[in-house]
Amino acid sequence: MEIPYTHTPRPDTGLYNAKVGIWLFLASEIMLFGALFSAYILLRVSAPVGFWPDVALAWPRGLLNIPIGTFNTAVLITSSVTVVLAWAALKMNNFARFRVYMVITVLCAFAFLGIKSFEYNDKFSHYVIRLQDGKALTGHIEVDGKHPRFWNFSDQWSVAKLTEQKVAKIKVEVDPARDINGHPKKGASHQHEVREVAVSDIVSMGSYTPATHPFFAVYFLITALHGLHVLGGALVLGYFAFPGAKMWKSNPEQFINRIEVGGLFWHFVDLVWIFLFPVVYLL
Amino acid sequence: MQSTASHAHTSATDSSHGHAHHEPGFFGKYIFSTDHKVIGIQYGVSSLLFLLFGFFLMLVMRFQLAYPGRAVPLVGPLLEYVLGEDMAKGGIVGGDLYNSFGAMHGTIMVFLAIVPVLFGAFGNYVTPLQIGAPDMAFPRLNMASFHCYFLGGVVMFASFFTPGGAARSGWTSYSPLASVTDLANRFDGQTYWLMGMVLLITSSLLGSVNFIATIIQLRCRGMSWMRMPFFVWAQFVTGFLLLLAFPPLEAAGLMQLMDNLFGSSFFLPQGLVVSGSPLPVSGGGSPLLWQHLFWFLGHPEVYVLILPAIGIVAEVIANNIRKPLWGYKSMVYAAMSIGFLSFIVWAHHMYLTGMGTKVATFFQTTTMMISIPSVIILTALFISLWGGSIRFNSASLFALSFLPMFGIGGLTGLPLGFNASDIFLHDSYYVIGHFHYVVAPGTMFAVFAGIYYWFPKITGRHMNEVLGKIHWAGSLFFMNCVFAPMFIQGFKGMSRRMSDGGTTYFGQGIDPGVLKLNNMILWSAVGLGICQIPFIINFFSSIFAGKRTTSDNPWQATTLEWATPTPPPHGNFLQEPVAYRGPYEYSVPGAKTDFTPQGDKN
Numbered sequence: 001m002e003i004p005y006t007h008t009p010r011p012d013t014g015l016y017n018a019k020v021g022i023w024l025f026l027a028s029e030i031m032l033f034g035a036l037f038s039a040y041i042l043l044r045v046s047a048p049v050g051f052w053p054d055v056a057l058a059w060p061r062g063l064l065n066i067p068i069g070t071f072n073t074a075v076l077i078t079s080s081v082t083v084v085l086a087w088a089a090l091k092m093n094n095f096a097r098f099r100v101y102m103v104i105t106v107l108c109a110f111a112f113l114g115i116k117s118f119e120y121n122d123k124f125s126h127y128v129i130r131l132q133d134g135k136a137l138t139g140h141i142e143v144d145g146k147h148p149r150f151w152n153f154s155d156q157w158s159v160a161k162l163t164e165q166k167v168a169k170i171k172v173e174v175d176p177a178r179d180i181n182g183h184p185k186k187g188a189s190h191q192h193e194v195r196e197v198a199v200s201d202i203v204s205m206g207s208y209t210p211a212t213h214p215f216f217a218v219y220f221l222i223t224a225l226h227g228l229h230v231l232g233g234a235l236v237l238g239y240f241a242f243p244g245a246k247m248w249k250s251n252p253e254q255f256i257n258r259i260e261v262g263g264l265f266w267h268f269v270d271l272v273w274i275f276l277f278p279v280v281y282l283l
Numbered sequence: 284m285q286s287t288a289s290h291a292h293t294s295a296t297d298s299s300h301g302h303a304h305h306e307p308g309f310f311g312k313y314i315f316s317t318d319h320k321v322i323g324i325q326y327g328v329s330s331l332l333f334l335l336f337g338f339f340l341m342l343v344m345r346f347q348l349a350y351p352g353r354a355v356p357l358v359g360p361l362l363e364y365v366l367g368e369d370m371a372k373g374g375i376v377g378g379d380l381y382n383s384f385g386a387m388h389g390t391i392m393v394f395l396a397i398v399p400v401l402f403g404a405f406g407n408y409v410t411p412l413q414i415g416a417p418d419m420a421f422p423r424l425n426m427a428s429f430h431c432y433f434l435g436g437v438v439m440f441a442s443f444f445t446p447g448g449a450a451r452s453g454w455t456s457y458s459p460l461a462s463v464t465d466l467a468n469r470f471d472g473q474t475y476w477l478m479g480m481v482l483l484i485t486s487s488l489l490g491s492v493n494f495i496a497t498i499i500q501l502r503c504r505g506m507s508w509m510r511m512p513f514f515v516w517a518q519f520v521t522g523f524l525l526l527l528a529f530p531p532l533e534a535a536g537l538m539q540l541m542d543n544l545f546g547s548s549f550f551l552p553q554g555l556v557v558s559g560s561p562l563p564v565s566g567g568g569s570p571l572l573w574q575h576l577f578w579f580l581g582h583p584e585v586y587v588l589i590l591p592a593i594g595i596v597a598e599v600i601a602n603n604i605r606k607p608l609w610g611y612k613s614m615v616y617a618a619m620s621i622g623f624l625s626f627i628v629w630a631h632h633m634y635l636t637g638m639g640t641k642v643a644t645f646f647q648t649t650t651m652m653i654s655i656p657s658v659i660i661l662t663a664l665f666i667s668l669w670g671g672s673i674r675f676n677s678a679s680l681f682a683l684s685f686l687p688m689f690g691i692g693g694l695t696g697l698p699l700g701f702n703a704s705d706i707f708l709h710d711s712y713y714v715i716g717h718f719h720y721v722v723a724p725g726t727m728f729a730v731f732a733g734i735y736y737w738f739p740k741i742t743g744r745h746m747n748e749v750l751g752k753i754h755w756a757g758s759l760f761f762m763n764c765v766f767a768p769m770f771i772q773g774f775k776g777m778s779r780r781m782s783d784g785g786t787t788y789f790g791q792g793i794d795p796g797v798l799k800l801n802n803m804i805l806w807s808a809v810g811l812g813i814c815q816i817p818f819i820i821n822f823f824s825s826i827f828a829g830k831r832t833t834s835d836n837p838w839q840a841t842t843l844e845w846a847t848p849t850p851p852p853h854g855n856f857l858q859e860p861v862a863y864r865g866p867y868e869y870s871v872p873g874a875k876t877d878f879t880p881q882g883d884k885n
Contacts, residue, residue: 001417001854005500013499017420020496028488028526035531035576039538039549042572048553206565210547214567217547221537 007254022261026268029229033272036225037279040218052128052213060215061283062178063208065119069281072115073273076230079108080270083237083263090256095248098259102241105266109234116227123208123216124156129172130203139192142171156207162199169196219280226276229269237262317422318853322429323408324741329433330399336440337391338815340384342808347376348784349805370448381782382451383472387439389454390476393584394483395436397726401591402487402525403432405733406494406518408741412844412851413512415503415860415882420496428489435482442475450476455581458550458573462542463557469544477540484533491525494518503843505862509615510881512842512866513601513608516615517594520622521587528583528626535576542568549573571636578629586625588722589689590618592729593660596682599732600664602840603679604671605877607867610663617656617663624653634705643702650700657693661686677751681732684759685725692720695770710780713773716766724762731758731818739837743849744829750821757814764807768800839878842866846882 009016044059052060086101125147129137140147143157144167162170173192177185206212210220240255240262247255307316316322343362346355352375355362359374370380411419419425442449449472452461456476465471498519502511511519538549546564550573553566601608608614630638630646664686673679695717698704708714731754738746775797777785784801785793836845843862847855860882868879 001856001859003416003418003420003422003501010500015500017496017500020499021421021424021492024492024495024526025488028492028530031527032530032534035534035579038531039534039572039576042569042575043549043567046569047567210541210545211565213565214548217538217541217545217549217568221541225537 007251007257016257018257018261019264022264026264029268029272033222033225033275036218036222037275040222040279043214043218047214052215060213063215064219064281065122066281068115068119069277072112073277075108075112075115076270076273079105079112080267082108083266087256087259087263090248090252090259095245099241099245102237106234106238106241109230109237112230113227113234116223120220126208127157127172127205128208128212129197129205131197132201132203137172137174137195137197139172139174142173143167156209157205159199159202159205162202167199169198171195172197222276222280226269226272229272233262233266233269237266315426317418317426319407319411319419319422319425320741320851320855322425323404323406325429326399326403326407326432327405329436330396330404333391333436334396334400335815337388337396338812340388340391342812343376344381344384344388345801345805345808347381347782349801351783351786366443366448376782378782379448379451382453383443383449386450386453386456386476387443390439390450392722393454393588394480395432395439397588397722397730398487398525398584399432400730401595401726402490402494402518402521402587403429405514405595405730405737406490406521406591409737409844410494410515410518411497411501412847412855413515413842413866414498414501414506415843415856415862416497416501417854417856419493420500421493424489424493428486428493431482431486431489435479435486438475438479438482442472442479445470445472445475447471455577456539456573457577458539458542458568458570459552459555461539462551463555463562466557466562471543474540474543477536477543480536481533484529484536487525487529491522491529494522495526498522503860503862506843506881507862509612510862510865512594513597513611513614513618514591514594516618517590517597520618521590523622524583524587524590524625528580528587531576532580535573538576539573571633571638574633574636575630578632579626581632582629583625585718585721586621588726590621592685592726593618593664593689595729595733595736596685597664598842599678599682599736600667601867601869602736602838603674603676603682604668605674605869606667606671607865607869608663609667609669610659611865611867614660614663617659620656621653621660624649624656628653631700631705634702635709640702647700647702651697654693654697654700661690661693676735677746677748677755678732678735680752680755681728681735684755685728685732688720688724688728688759688762692717692722692725695720707776708773710778711773712769712777712779715779716769716773719766719769723766724759728758731755734822736838737844738825738829739832739849740844740847741850742826742829743832744825745832745837746825746829747821750817754814754818754821757817758811761807761811761814765804765811768804772797772800836880839876841868841878841880843881846880 003017004010005015005017007016013020047059082101082104086098086105089095089097089101125140127139127141129141131137141157143162157170172195174195175192208216210217240259244258245255247258313321313325316325339358343355343358346353354374355371355376359371362371362376362380363374366380370377370383376384407419407425411417439449447465447468450456450461452464452473456473461473464473498511498515538547541547542549542551548564548566548568550570551562551564551566551568552570555562555564555566597608597614628646628649630642631650634643634646668683673683695713699708699714699717735746735751738744775794777793777797781787785798832849835847835849838845843860844851846860848857861884862881863884864879864881866881868874868881870877871879
């Protein structure tokens with residue numbers, strides 16, 4: 001006996017096997033991201049007051065680049081539209097158009113990842129510095145005339161490391177002053193003031209990385225996990241567009257099903273971002 | 284090569300393929316097989332081996348509890364040789380080694396032994412046969428699921444040999460303890476544990492998607508929902524529990540991995556001091572978060588451990604009492620209620636964490652609610668026995684003794700579900716006694732019942748009844764001698780965490796008689812181990828020399844798995860099966876025989 005309903009729907013459920021499978025998988029994924037969002041909420045509501053210096057609030061706000069995030073949202077939504085158009089093109093028996101839309105989808109995915117890695121890079125060289133006088137500074141730093149870069153993990157600086165390497169002063173491009181919501185203060189200059197800080201004045205310092213604050217830990221974990229989903233989805237859709245497209249000749253019905261199932265996953269990845277963007281960037 | 288490969292097949296196999304099929308070689312057939320029956324056997328063999336390994340860990344721990352500070356006989360030198368002088372100097376189990384054996388005993392038994400044997404082995408082998416399916420819906424996912432499980436097992440096992448030893452923060456891996464056990468070496472046993480868990484969670488995700496899709500999509504003609512055997516229902520509900528409860532633990536595992544490797548503070552509060560010096564982390568995390576995420580898996584997991592076991596027991600009992608299960612529909616609805624309620628009872632493990640009395644009251648109420656469907660199932664099985672002509676073979680003896688044993692396990696859980704009494708009993712030996720009654724004489728007896736029951740279908744041979752009955756009687760006696768004294772120890776306030784069995788508190792008000800029970804438990808556990816020898820002999824000798832079955836349906840059972848050739852060939856059924864009736868049509872008035880198989884038209 002062969003396994004039934006691999007590409008034709010079962011009459012009483014109206015679904016083929018893979019469609020049941022992908023919906024179940026997505027249910028599980030919802031629980032995975034749901035747990036992470038719940039963790040975000042719990043950590044945020046239970047954060048100790050005054051734990052983050054810059055904004056007089058327990059939880060850092062306004063540290064992420066909203067225009068870039070908005071642009072990335074648009075990129076992902078575009079890819080969600082094109083993946084549907086690709087599927088529809090196959091339904092209309094137009095393979096050439098399918099391939100064009102699929103390529104656009106995959107390009108959007110990689111554009112998203114590229115923009116995301118630019119954002120990551122910015123965070124890895126952005127520091128919060130607590131000073132002896134009780135004040136705190138945030139901004140990008142320059143050590144020996146060089147900006148730290150994230151692809152080199154040894155470029156992460158701490159007070160101990162600065163002392164050890166006998167660095168006396170670092171330059172800080174201080175961020176513009178912020179209001180209680182983390183937005184730049186009205187009327188404040190958008191110019192970065194560059195200030196020299198003596199290492200002996202620094203109590204502690206850390207870049208915008210998971211070790212510095214639970215906010216960054218949650219931010220990096222959720223976005224990195226989402227990024228892995230984008231990457232995985234892009235690889236699978238790219239496979240369907242080129243090497244996997246041979247099936248269009250041999251078994252078109254199942255090929256369309258594959259695109260549909262892949263598209264469902266892609267919509268889910270998009271949907272996670274639709275929740276992630278307001279929660280992490282805007283709220 | 285073609286001829287040697289097909290040689291091992293029965294003639295039934297070859298006739299099942301109407302069209303030409305590629306005969307797989309050794310690797311294709313036994314290692315990279317996509318056949319649900321082979322995967323079921325792979326799961327069965329590996330999980331039984333892990334079960335034995337977990338049992339040996341426990342024996343070493345029980346020796347340490349009964350004779351603290353004495354070298355372990357027989358295996359002591361081996362421990363010192365394998366794990367090094369730091370861990371087991373002179374063959375004596377130190378505190379660290381005890382902790383790591385404790386953590387790994389729990390982990391191995393739950394995630395590598397019981398769940399895989401129930402869901403992976405029995406579920407894989409029997410479910411598609413019982414619903415009349417040719418295989419699982421996604422055979423290659425099924426294979427990937429086993430490989431993830433096996434890799435996870437290898438990682439867990441390898442963690443014993445890492446510097447510093449395996450994870451030693453309990454099977455629950457509570458933070459911050461789990462993040463600070465080895466500050467010098469970040470790639471410690473705990474990190475291995477987390478990586479192993481991610482693999483095991485992936486495995487169960489693939490498995491559960493597959494099971495649910497198979498049961499929804501591949502039921503044969505006539506196999507309506509209420510004609511499915513109760514075992515299939517149990518697997519169906521279990522599939523949903525695994526699908527939805529495991530991902531939060533995966534999320535928690537990733538967070539703990541970040542805490543351990545990248546210095547984040549998901550679960551580390553501010554002002555944490557370890558060994559007298561402040562921990563160099565930012566803090567601001569919440570230890571309660573880990574517990575919530577862990578027990579969100581942990582409690583449904585309890586029902587993952589028991590529902591398929593009840594499913595096996597229901598099959599074996601219905602077959603051996605020769606009458607239909609009483610209240611089949613109530614049992615199905617009860618199983619579904621258990622599945623739903625098990626998602627909202629998790630925090631009854633956390634009454635002592637200070638999460639607040641209002642929250643505790645909510646979880647106390649839901650916990651009492653979930654006992655109702657459990658009692659419905661047990662009651663239905665007990666009432667089923669009434670007026671049956673019971674056959675007392677090894678399978679049915681194990682299934683029948685499951686009922687009171689699981690009953691004890693369930694009823695002793697009620698004082699733990701109540702907030703007030705739990706505050707006294709929490710973290711005492713009472714808790715250990717309670718959940719081991721559910722899982723050891725409960726689930727394990729169901730596993731044995733299942734092995735004796737389905738062995739003839741898998742191998743075409745019967746297991747020896749005399750050895751089986753010795754195995755049953757000895758196991759039942761010693762299981763109770765092991766776990767019943769723990770209730771007494773718990774009531775007397777003995778903590779479950781002490782590696783010296785409570786000797787530290789000797790003369791400080793603890794009843795010395797309670798400590799003597801440790802000796803009784805040790806020697807009963809040894810006895811329990813000895814009683815498994817007849818089973819192991821029986822298992823292997825019966826594969827090669829057991830009495831051959833005379834028909835495809837030796838137990839005269841009704842469900843569809845007995846309508847296949849023995850052993851079932853690739854593709855399972857010779858012609859398309861059809862279910863004409865419910866699953867337990869035993870002793871139907873007017874029928875020719877006392878059983879009417881589901882696939883029989885008249």
